[in-house]
Amino acid sequence: MWTRGPAAEYKQPARTYRIVSVSMPASHFCLNCGIPLQTQTREGREVEGCKRCGFVLWHDPKVVTVVVVENDSGELVLGRRGIDPGYGRWCLPGGFVNDDEDPAEAAARECWEEVRAQVDITRLLNVYHVAKEDAPSLIAIAYSARLREGEIPQAGEEMLEVAAFGTDVLPELAFPSHFQALRDYLTAREETQQR
Numbered sequence: 001m002w003t004r005g006p007a008a009e010y011k012q013p014a015r016t017y018r019i020v021s022v023s024m025p026a027s028h029f030c031l032n033c034g035i036p037l038q039t040q041t042r043e044g045r046e047v048e049g050c051k052r053c054g055f056v057l058w059h060d061p062k063v064v065t066v067v068v069v070e071n072d073s074g075e076l077v078l079g080r081r082g083i084d085p086g087y088g089r090w091c092l093p094g095g096f097v098n099d100d101e102d103p104a105e106a107a108a109r110e111c112w113e114e115v116r117a118q119v120d121i122t123r124l125l126n127v128y129h130v131a132k133e134d135a136p137s138l139i140a141i142a143y144s145a146r147l148r149e150g151e152i153p154q155a156g157e158e159m160l161e162v163a164a165f166g167t168d169v170l171p172e173l174a175f176p177s178h179f180q181a182l183r184d185y186l187t188a189r190e191e192t193q194q195r
């Protein structure tokens with residue numbers, strides 16, 4: 001558990017920078033031709049590409065949403081994860097954005113799937129880059145949202161339980177990007193209250 005004074009008192013997770021090796025095993029095949037890809041340099045980066053058709057295997061990030069959901073009392077709705085990564089730990093609702101979705105729609109959909117509640121997205125909080133070494137890195141888009149009237153959150157398939165927490169008794173969260181989203185939400189909320 002962490003307790004809360006002003007949002008600025010939150011300890012920010014240490015930010016580390018690292019050099020990523022660009023040597024990649026040439027173990028992929030062209031999606032068009034089926035022949036092995038070869039290492040090429042494109043726009044100053046080493047990538048795998050196809051000599052025959054020009055296909056390039058760009059390493060793009062995946063897009064995810066993270067949603068800080070408020071109820072009528074100003075409490076925040078969190079879920080405790082029933083799947084890995086982060087099994088048993090608390091998190092904000094959120095997940096991958098599908099190709100045909102607006103990110104805000106994806107955020108509302110994830111709230112429905114994970115905490116079984118209809119929400120209205122209220123604002124964009126921030127955008128974060130989540131660097132990963134063993135998988136594509138993530139672009140996390142954080143929103144705040146409000147429960148629609150009469151909605152009572154319940155655990156979706158991937159959650160063990162859901163609960164609403166006052167902002168002074170928030171549990172530790174499973175992922176750094178969720179922590180950042182919560183911190184940015186609390187900062188924005190304090191700024192609004194001070195006006």
Ligand SMILES: [Zn+2]
Binds near residue numbers: 030031032033050051
């Ligand atoms: Zn090809």
